[in-house]
Amino acid sequence: MEYQAVAQQLADEYGLISEEAKMKPIGNGHINTTMLLQDAQKTMVVQKLNTNVFPNPQHLVENARAIEQHLTSKALNGEYSLAIIKHLATSSGQYLVDINDEVWRALAFIGRSYSEDVVTSEQQAQTAANAFGQFAHALNDFDATQLHHVIPDFHNLAMRIDTFNKVLKKDEHNRAKLCGEVIEAFQQQFSLADELQKVQQAVPLRACHNDTKINNMLFSTNSDQARAVIDLDTCMPGHWLFDFGDMVRTFCSPEPEDSTNLAQVQVRENIFSALARGYIEPLQASVTKAEKDSFILGAKVMPLMIGLRFLTDYLDGDNYFAIHRTGHNLDRAKNQLALYASVLEKEPNLIEIIQSI
Missing domain, CATH: 3.90.1200.10 (Aminoglycoside phosphotransferase (APH), C-terminal lobe)
Structure with a gap:
């Protein structure tokens, strides 16, 4: 499987058991490649960022994390009740990982959820x-x-x-x-x-x-x-x-x-x-x-x-x-x-x- 080596490297970075790590595609976005990375204990979303579209991935992460922090403070005050997308840091505290000149990041997986592509009601x-x-x-x-x-x-x-x-x-x-x-x-x-x-x-x-x-x-x-x-x-x-x-x-x-x-x-x-x-x-x-x-x-x-x-x-x-x-x-x-x-x-x-x- 083409992503197995990447899965193992990402597992090492994010504290999963690399021998058990499996990765499969989710979603159908046009731009980034989105995958589910899991071992027996943990599940997270990982994305290979399209650096043609996002030439500065650091800026993308900074934006998302600023919004994440603002929404989290709103949630603590009871002013926002939805789950919040959160970036996950590597074991060394980084939010972006370079693998073979490709840029990856990890997001917390929001379970008990589903998405729709076409509104039916x-x-x-x-x-x-x-x-x-x-x-x-x-x-x-x-x-x-x-x-x-x-x-x-x-x-x-x-x-x-x-x-x-x-x-x-x-x-x-x-x-x-x-x-x-x-x-x-x-x-x-x-x-x-x-x-x-x-x-x-x-x-x-x-x-x-x-x-x-x-x-x-x-x-x-x-x-x-x-x-x-x-x-x-x-x-x-x-x-x-x-x-x-x-x-x-x-x-x-x-x-x-x-x-x-x-x-x-x-x-x-x-x-x-x-x-x-x-x-x-x-x-x-x-x-x-x-x-x-x-x-x-x-x-x-x-x-x-x-x-x-x-x-x-x-x-x-x-x-x-x-x-x-x-x-x-x-x-x-x-x-x-x-x-x-x-x-x-x-x-x-x-x-x-x-x-x-």
Whole structure:
């Protein structure tokens, strides 16, 4: 098994019995390689960090640990009730391990939990969104400026458009001719970047999760209630509109983000309503009116921006997102474009739902 030697080395670092150590993949993230490492007594999550995406892993760990410490102090005061993702130190007190020029880290395993990839009910949507709302509210008094920008310009739509234009101009892999209509459909929406820039000046800077997919939240196997918000890798200074928008992007379609069944890729309004209620209610004491008004913009920006990133990666030869078939990133781009079109179509109803909370 290719990871057995790595498993033994990690076991040595983290105090497991190396002869008993076994490692198996868990999760389906696009970026890092996530594994479960266990011996007869202990279980932990280990990750090989993608240093192309996160060129400074130390910053990633510092961010996550600062948030972990803040949430832990909130929990001790009875102000945060979810389990907290915790980094584990090696026997020598390090949080990163170099094995064959690859960077690994370990996280405490949160048991009695499960994750979902597609929201199947209003209750699920409300429970998950409420967990992200609790997470955001607990960080309301956290100084976002102390966080590193682990991926600079992560939600900078103007910059994403600029990158796309450069990749399209080069068209190094001669793929533009295969998706002319898709390219044109995205280009017609680029004015959204100007609207976003104006709104960002009117809302507070927050410590944001920046990846509020349904599978970045764990449900309890005992109660189906929220157990934990996980994957703090992209926690950075930002705006809540992006976290709200990413929930809309990943909760509201009945299809996964790489589905080619585009006729079914649309916003389920009952799910939107449940997630909006779930997210906004814990934030009532901390959200500003401008922020709440910005949430619908987030619901438009996120599918458009992620779709554009998928399209850019397709044109660039699939260097960023993991692919499992030819044209996978193009399929994802078409999927997100269909979802964006659905948000536009239903926008008046969606605004009404947000305003009613």
